[in-house]
Amino acid sequence: MAFLGSDFFERDVLVVARDLVGTELVWQGCSGVIVETEAYAAEGDPACHTASRPSARDFMQRQAPGAAYVYFNYGMYWLFNLLVKGGGREGLILVRALEPRRGVAAMRERRGRDRLEDLCSGPGKLAMALGIAGAHHGAALAGHGRPAGCGLREAPAALIVAADVRVGIRQAAEYPWRFLAPDSPHVSVPLGRVRPPR
């Protein structure tokens, strides 16, 4: 199965976020099928980092499509995003959940949990399970120049994909820009169960 090229990330950010569901994120001996993503648009989306962080705007300008945007949140967890640019609407895509495939033993070790559903069912969890951290900020995940053993493989099988509101944000909380496999037990929040912000 072929790895995704940079052209995959040169389309509308909402289309790419939807199409990423079902692809396999391969990361240094571990892998998982993406079952949940969220799109953030560089323009007109107050929840996107570009709306409040000059460093995010700088990243979008300097980096190539398919680059990893990794940041540290709540002083606790790394969050893994992919850069979309050069197509219609540009932005960042947060990878929120995986169905574990390869390297499950290493994931259990890094997570300190046994149940398969506890390994990658959230953005902080999957970064911890795969060993993704700040050192990977800016890494190319599409085309050539990828870190050894890293990339995104084409969908082995098509998944049903549903759209829902995004999780855990206060700005633009009503945008239905979360894409998930509604039948997967590995999503962070099941379809229709996101709590509105207070």
Place this chain on the structure above:
DNA sequence: AAGAGGATTGAA
């Protein structure tokens, strides 16, 4: 120099 806020998680 200091403070506010944040794309989370797991335990109480």
Place this chain on the structure above:
DNA sequence: TCAATCCTCTTG
């Protein structure tokens, strides 16, 4: 329901 924990950005 709540604490852990720290980076980025803004304000003084």
